[in-house]
Structures are given as C-alpha cells and as structure tokens.
Amino acid sequence: MDTMVMIRVGRALAAAVVVAALGIPSAGAQETRGYVGVAGMLSTQGGHRQGTAPSLPATGAGGTAIGVTAEAGGLLTRRIALGIEVSLPDRFTSVQQTNHLRVFQQESRHRDVNISGLVRWFAGPSPRRMRLGIVGGGGIVQENSRQRRRDQVGPLPTFPPEFGPYSREFSFTRWTVAALAGADVEFAITPRVAVVPQMRVHFVRRSDDPSQPGWGLGLDSLVLRPAVGVRAAF
Numbered sequence: 431m432d433t434m435v436m437i438r439v440g441r442a443l444a445a446a447v448v449v450a451a452l453g454i455p456s457a458g459a460q461e462t463r464g465y466v467g468v469a470g471m472l473s474t475q476g477g478h479r480q481g482t483a484p485s486l487p488a489t490g491a492g493g494t495a496i497g498v499t500a501e502a503g504g505l506l507t508r509r510i511a512l513g514i515e516v517s518l519p520d521r522f523t524s525v526q527q528t529n530h531l532r533v534f535q536q537e538s539r540h541r542d543v544n545i546s547g548l549v550r551w552f553a554g555p556s557p558r559r560m561r562l563g564i565v566g567g568g569g570i571v572q573e574n575s576r577q578r579r580r581d582q583v584g585p586l587p588t589f590p591p592e593f594g595p596y597s598r599e600f601s602f603t604r605w606t607v608a609a610l611a612g613a614d615v616e617f618a619i620t621p622r623v624a625v626v627p628q629m630r631v632h633f634v635r636r637s638d639d640p641s642q643p644g645w646g647l648g649l650d651s652l653v654l655r656p657a658v659g660v661r662a663a664f
Contacts, residue, residue, distance in 0.1 A: 464504040465511070467626060469659020471499050473519035475542070476650040480640075484530050490648030491538050493522025499630075499657050501548075509552045515567075515610075517544040517630065517655060521576070526646070533582040533591045538647060540575040544632055546610045561616045568609040571634050575644055576601045602643040608634040608653075622663045630655040 477490025497520055503513020521539040528534055546569035553562040578596040582588075614628030632653040637645050 463664075465502070465513070465661055465663045467499075467501045467659050467661035469499040469501075469626065469628065469657040471497050471517065471519070471630075471655050471657030473497050473517070473522075473541075473653065473655045475522075475653040477524065477648045478650060480646060480648045485528065487526035487528050487536065487646055487648070489526055490650070491524035491526055491540060492650065493524050493540075495520040495522040495541065497541075497655075499655070499659065501661070503548065503550070511548075511550040511552070511563075513548045513550065515544075515546045515548055515630075517546070517632075519543070519655075524647075533587065533593075534579055535593060536577055536579050536646075537596065538575050538577045540573070540647065540649070542632070542634060542653060543572040543574070544608060544610070544653075545569045545571075546608070546632075548610070550614075559618050561618075563614045563616065565612040565614065565628075565630070566610065568607065571606050571608045571632070573604045573606060573634075573644060573649075574601065575603075575647065604637065604642065604644055606635045606637070608632045616661065624661050624663075625658070626661045627658050628656070630657070 472494065473496070474494040475492055477492035479488065479490055480486050497518050499515060499517045501513055501515040503511050505511045519541050521541045523537065523539050525535055525537050528536070546567050548565055548567040550563045550565050553564070576599050578599040580593045580596045583592045583594050610630060610632050612628060612630040614626050616624040616626050618624045632655065634651050634653055636649055636651055639645060
C-alpha cells in the first residue's frame with residue numbers, strides 16, 4: 431500500500447515538473463523566479479540500545495528504504511531561495527529481540543516523514559551548466575511505526591529460541607521537530623531544467639520518555655537521505 435502511494439505521488443510530482451518546464455514561456459533563465467522538483471531518494475538511519483536491563487531490547491531499530499522527495503520554492507535574490515521540501519520514505523523493517531524471562535521479538539516497520547522549510551544559498555549566479563546550493567532549515571516530522579510481536583514457544587528456554595506466530599499488527603504515531611542541513615548541485619540540461627544530485631541530513635528530536643511506545647526502538651537522531659532528481663524553474 432505504501433509503495434503504491436509513493437508511485438502515485440512520484441508520478442504526480444513528475445507531471446508537475448513537466449508542466450512547469452514546458453507550460454510557461456520565458457525569455458531566459460534570468461527571468462525565472464520559482465522552481466519545483468521531484469527526486470528519488472535513499473533514507474538510512476541507525477538505532478541504539480536504550481539500556482542494559484533484560485526487559486529492554488538487545489538492539490536498536492534501524493534500516494534503509496527508498497522514497498521520494500518533492501520541493502517547491504522561489505528566489506528572493508539571484509543567490510538566495512526559500513522553499514518547502516517534503517521527504518516521504520517507504521518503511522524499513524527491523525526486528526528487536528528482548529531476552530527477558532521469556533524471550534520475545536518485536537518486528538517494527540518504521541518511517542519518518544519530514545516536512546521542512548528551507549533556505550538555499552547558491553554559490554554562483556543563474557545557472558549555466560553547474561551550480562552548487564547549500565541548504566539549511568527545519569520543520570516537523572511524523573514518526574510512524576507498525577509493530578507486531580511473537581513470543582518464545584514452551585516454558586523452558588531453548589537455543590536458538592523457537593518462536594510462535596506473530597500477533598496482529600498495531601501502529602503508533604508521534605509528531606516531533608527536526609533540523610536539516612545539506613547541499614545539492616544543479617546540472618543544467620536546458621535553461622529551465624536541471625538534474626540535481628543532493629544530500630540531506632536530518633537531525634530529529636527523539637523522545638526521551640520511556641512511557642512513549644516508540645521509545646524502545648532507540649532510533650538515532652541522525653537520518654541521511656541522498657537523492658537524485660529533476661528541478662524545473664518557471
């Protein structure tokens with residue numbers, strides 16, 4: 431289901447890029463003030479153990495997934511732009527094991543959806559063939575996990591443990607904030623369309639409250655998202 435949504439979003443954003451690139455006449459790149467873009471990205475994040483107590487998972491949750499990024503904005507000056515970027519990854523799957531009185535495993539399918547306001551500083555004037563952009567900003571993050579559990583079979587421990595079937599999946603969501611830093615390089619293919627490799631580093635504020643259902647995941651604050659996309663000016 432998530433993959434189909436991402437495909438539809440990607441198609442819609444790609445169509446918007448084409449419309450922006452072809453639908454509005456322009457006398458030259460100097461006159462362009464706004465931009466839209468869409469990119470395919472890779473999202474990777476790690477996890478850490480939240481403590482050494484036997485009632486806590488022996489590892490943190492982390493993983494890698496593909497996704498899409500959409501952006502839109504406008505120039506304030508020839509070298510400074512303001513914009514909004516939405517980063518929508520697919521879910522990564524991580525299994526944590528807790529070696530308590532009875533061993534059990536939790537399978538989590540997690541993703542962080544980021545909506546960020548950006549300031550972009552261009553290292554050069556209107557693009558000729560290549561232009562570097564330095565990006566900074568911040569925004570909100572939706573942490574969402576879908577989780578299920580399975581327990582050890584039998585009253586006595588075995589090695590390796592034998593587990594029963596997984597329980598029904600349940601989900602939980604938390605909203606938080608994040609800062610963002612990154613860079614991108616525009617490689618112009620026409621006066622108004624560029625291919626844009628980019629890197630985004632998100633610094634997400636994680637919960638420090640053990641009563642929160644996602645605390646035990648031990649998600650790291652650092653989320654890395656390299657991407658390659660297309661940007662159109664209008």
